[in-house]
Amino acid sequence: MNLFLIFISAAVVNNFVLSYFLGICPFVGVSRKVSSAVSMGLAVIFVMAISSVFTWLIYHLILVPFNMEILEYVSFILVIASLVQLVEMFIRKVSKPLYDTLGIYLPLITTNCAILGLALFSVLREYNFIESLVFGLGAGAGFTLALVIMAGIREELDMAPVPKYFQGAAITMIVAGALALAFMGFAGLISI
Amino acid sequence: MSIPSPASSKGKSKLKEPENLLILASSPHLHTTTSTQSIMWQVVLALSPAATMAIYYFRWPAVVIILTSVIAAVLTEAVINRLKGETLTITDGSAVITGLLLALTLPPTFSIGGTILGAVVAIGIGKQLFGGLGYNIFNPALLGRAFLQASFPIGMTTWSTPATLAGSAVDGVSTATPLGLYKFEHALTGYADLFVGNVGGSLGETSALAILIGGLYLLIRRFADWRIPVSYLGGVVIIGGIFWAFAPNQFPDPVFHLLSGGLILGAFFMATDMVTSPITHLATWIYGIGMALILVIIRLFGGLPEGVMYSILLMNAVTPLLNRYTRPKIFGEVQS
Amino acid sequence: MAKKQISIWQEIVKGLWRENPVLATLLGLCPTLAVTNTAVNGLAMGLATSFVLLSSSLFISSLRNFIPHQVRIASYIVIIATFVTVADRFLAGFFPAISQSLGPYVPLIVVNCLILGRQEAFSSKNKISRSLLDGIGMGLGFSLVLIALGMVRELLGSGSIFGITLLGEWFEPWMVMILPPGAFLTLGFFIAIANWINDRRATA
């Protein structure tokens, strides 16, 4: 049950995008079309899941035993960057269609703060290995949910007479604000 | 100009003929007599029983809130029309509905300043920033209310006891809503009181009877899609009923779910807002059941006693996706 | 590149408006939204980011001929992460209250696209002095927007600015402004206003 709560909390209650403001750049940048949003979301879920596992291992098996917590940020970001690189190479090798749908989004993910944020929150909340993994999956699912909903809305708004100065990024922020208001309805789901 | 606009070509094509001026328009040349404007004003009419009950139960404060909200909504619309340099759209009645519905979702003791803010947000951000009538993604009245709920969490959850025929005006004695009582004190309220509305709550939500009168009018005139109240309320009965069947001591029964809070008002007047609800029939069913699921989860497990507003806003958000992925099978199309 | 060098002044000023990281290029949005619920937080985040930006620009621009192309991103990341750690520990050591309220958003400067973006686009190609000016301008532009956002949100959400109560008892704060929706809405309006000003300037 606890794992379930971690998942729900990361996915909807404390949605990474809408209440932690993590991964806003891709949220704004890759939400123009539903199809790319779905691919990006899948890529993020995948990277989040494996990077939460690896950063957990690095932190608890190397940094803590050797008292090198000061290297937390340097090592996390290196691990994430190289993981993304490896995954990209791997996908390119095994499946061309998969690469075309997911691969092109992978480089974008390296500099996505949601991935690093995930690792940092895991450490901060003292999650164990399994909890970290579930947290990663939940956060990825939440990111995807927000991204795909946003893309659906933006495809619609592309055809709406949005006032001139609000077209583009501004209305995207307003929609995100409205979504964040709506997601506040889930507040407190985890407290009981 | 790559696309000729029908409106402009219509204007231009009034050719002068020796014997007469004949209007050239594209077929069909017959139209239904129901106009968007008349629909909107009839929705206002349909809301009048609920508004009347609000005034009966909560007296002057209700009058003040309703008037403030409607006037603020209409003025905001007018000002934005001006800023955008368009013709005034306030006579189409949609801003009046938004203002009226916002008012009906506010607590009787809510401040005038807060009411104005809510109406400005509803029309300004909720409707006009998205492109005006027909283009908004979220229900404007509910977006305004959600803004107020997040801004003034205490003011938005302070309720007063309704007045009755016997009782005098509202005396500011604060009370709790049936859902609040249930959630925080695990106390149930009688069905009769719930049905006629003799309970604490937002202005227009307390009397199921008054709302049903207007709501049925909307359904009969086909201004609201019957699938929405049927799927939403039906979903709540079924989903809420499942929880109740498993743990009747822990969870309230479906009738209580139906009659308490803003469910009936939301199901008949807000979820049915055509602009923000889906257009395909399959999507409409999913929309209704989705709202029901979110509502029951929030009511039973969330931090808030009530979830109607959030359930509708959240399903508004996925409506573009629903519409997109439920394209009906075209006549004669084979399932692939 | 025989392109005419723009003046020192312009190098700094471009970050304030024309190439403002938040309003024009939409970089570094996460901290912009996350920590601007008060003006102080905006200021602290702006300074921390500027510090990282400046020191890594300095470093990278001096090493620019030395770092092979293939490993440049990895090298930048390491350098940036180093300075972020420095800034984070500094705040924790000397301003524990601010450090606590910024939470994990300081370490997240590591992945702030603004910083990596400037290294990639500017420091790796320009002299140390130019890179410094660029960093100052960008850092300033970023900080100013963060402070402005923080001020608006704090004023409406708490009735104060930099902790000083400005709006009296009559004002009931709009709590939403210091919550996530307020962040998105305020930034949306900021971007729209920037569009409007640009439009006015273009037509003027």
Added chain:
Amino acid sequence: MTQHTSGSGKMVLVLTLITALSGAILAAWDSYTAPKITYHREQALLVAISQVLPAHDSTRTVVLNGQTFYEAFAGDSLVGVGFQALGNGFQGQIRMMLGMTPDLETITGLEILEQVETPGLGTKIAHDPSQRSDPEWFTKQFNGLLPSPELTVIKNATPTHSNEIQAITGATISSQAVVRILNQQIESARQAFRTGSEVVHG
């Protein structure tokens, strides 16, 4: 990529150098800041302990059954016991320092160390700006309460019993969460403190 194979040695070298440099800088910086950070952390704890416990002139930390207690002494006599209580609030974890008399029957003080409740609502458990005269009225209510039987929350009324506290308007859930966490942890603290075998830390 292949034409640069001769450079791959250089690549590794440069990256290694940069990482080493980074390590060196950070090691130096760590040795400079780490004591300060530790100091702040301990200071915060000490302040909290001293605030929740009656006047004392020395403290010591003991671990009983894996649970940490801070004992306060005035002279030689044990005047109070402090311990941390942790649990889920409305949005996330609430961490508190609770002070009690040595018999663990009466509360002597409560401090909220960490919480991530909603600003303006749940955060009032720690600091309520709307009560300008006494922003910490919520935690102060706990002084002198007798959590036997359990602490209970009441709404919209003034408490009349010595185990009751008043909920914060609009933040009933956070108020209830505080009380729920305290009830649970007082119970386990009593178990540990009364039966546990002692490990003393300085």
Added chain:
Amino acid sequence: MNTATFSRGVHPHEYKELTSHKPIEKLPAPESVFIPLQQHIGKPCEPLVAKGDTVTTGQKIGDAEGLVTAPVHASISGVVKSIGHFPHPLGGRVEMIHIQNGSTGASSDSEILLDRPSDWEKASPEELIRVVREAGIVGMGGAGFPAHVKLNPPPDKPIDAFILNGCECEPYLTADHRMMVENTDEILLGMAIICKILGKCKGYIGIEKNKSDAIQRMQERVEALHYEFAVVPLEVKYPQGAEKMLVQSVLKRKVPAGGLPLDVGVVVHNVGTTLAIHDAIINGKPVTQRVVTVTGDGLRDPKNILAPVGAPFQDLLTYCGETMSETKQVFMGGPMMGLAQYDLSVPLVKTTSGIVSLHQEPVGAIRQMPCIQCGNCVSACPMNLIPTRLARYTQNQRYTELVDWGVFNCIECGSCAFVCPSSIPLVQWIRVGKNKARQGQKSAS
């Protein structure tokens, strides 16, 4: 009565009472007729006469090579005054043969008949089809598709049913109704001929319930004459007469998207077409005249008229008491699909089922509002399309999505625009969209 129908569709007010009881009258011969060389889908005809030639009623005056085309015939006897481009009721100027009534010797009663088999029951289908072609018979339900092509389906598409389209679902129109009441036996014989041409196939007669006298009469005559045809009463609903809907209503068969009734073994013909086939095979008469309803709130005396092809609209309207003093709108066909006219010198063509003249200001155009996503158009569309999306995609030049959402399945029936409370000219947008999407597809390939 359990009546058959299709799903969705609309119920516009009928206005049929203006003419439904009025027997068909013959128009006095007009002074001139203008016979368009194109009155059908397919290749236009070449003129077979020249200016100054004398022609006789029934004389073939235009024809073309090719399968999908149909000849045209002189509808009155007289002199060819000119061959030139004149306004056509479908829009634009089209090559027409202008014939002035009987100024030279030939008697006005004389008529040229078709060369045809003496006993149709013994004739081969090929022979009958040739007569149908020579008679210039095209779909008189409005589409104008050459009948001989429809009657000669490819061998891999066996036909087992013929439906007589007696729906006449458009408001105002009563021409088919009157023909069914007055020419019942001829129509039934026409059906028998069609069924023979098509081979083993059963005949169905689909009539909307609002024409109960026609249903009754058809029923009686079918029994009296021992035909094996089924009379199928249909619910009154627009566009019941659209062939895909009709096939669904009568036979419960779904014509595949992008397909034709013959894909499900069905041929559909309009009442007028069937009568014309009878006239050609039995009497040797080519299409030189047709029954047309001339009606509207502006006419003193609305009528069903048998009029020669090529007669100007003006003449027909004047005959029915139109003064033009307050006329706001005239269209060819019914109000749902008809085409608005601005020049009343246009001639009656083979596909003109009605001419409607209105004095009321048409509602709608003035009070156009934004789409409120009410979904009325979705509930109305018989093809199960999402008209509001199609319009919005067109407005935003999203032609890929437009095609994905099935714009080419739209039959332009107008049900969507009829029900739209915001008076959005949906059909017009859809037509624009179809054109643009087609251009895009062409330029892509």
